[in-house]
Amino acid sequence: SCSDAWLLPSPWGISMESVNMRHLLKWRRQQSPCSSVIYSVQFQGEFELRILNGSWEDVVGCQRVTRTECDLTFDLGSDSDYNIRVRAECGRRVSPWAELGRPFNRRETILTVPAITVTTMGDALQVTFKGLPLTVGVTVTIWKRGEFVRVRILHVQYIIVLQGFFCH
Structure with a gap:
């Protein structure tokens, strides 16, 4: 007591x-x-x-x-x-x-590098991240080897835990 x-x-x-x-x-x-x-x-x-x-x-x-x-x-x-x-x-x-x-x-806050997995599915890519914050903005840059002039940049905003997303 x-x-x-x-x-x-x-x-x-x-x-x-x-x-x-x-x-x-x-x-x-x-x-x-x-x-x-x-x-x-x-x-x-x-x-x-x-x-x-x-x-x-x-x-x-x-x-x-x-x-x-x-x-x-x-x-x-x-x-x-x-x-x-x-x-x-x-x-x-x-x-x-x-x-x-x-x-x-x-x-x-200290931002760490997320784990990323890229899987091909036909003519699409599945990009999966692990260890991201609950709210995050992700920028994905895509190009074919040797064709950097034809770059595609995707900006994705997430408010929940990111499981993955598809892009064509």
Whole structure:
């Protein structure tokens, strides 16, 4: 149980891992006499900062959770700077908020090279990608060997996980 004789320490080592537009906030738990610490995460974008007078929004999937990470992929929905903070709770004890060291912008995500498979099907090509972000723009350039002057460029925009597409 938690005692009134001590202050609940804030989480520490807060970091953001952002790969292929998946944003995962991580932190470490502090040593404390409490055996059942839970965590809550909030964010503040430019809209909350400027229009809503500096208010903070709860990350719905990361309120009063026992894990030490939070997926913010769907909460950070624009290319703006976000302040992010996390706090610990135990019983009626609440730690001070601990903030990510600097604002996070999803443009900082690390993009990896997707796996690509090209299969011929008659006079068509099936191009399949693996490991793409949930929202992505893909540019495919097609030409016959030695005929680079007859290049075809296809721009494809996807909002769901890309399984593959056909082009003639």
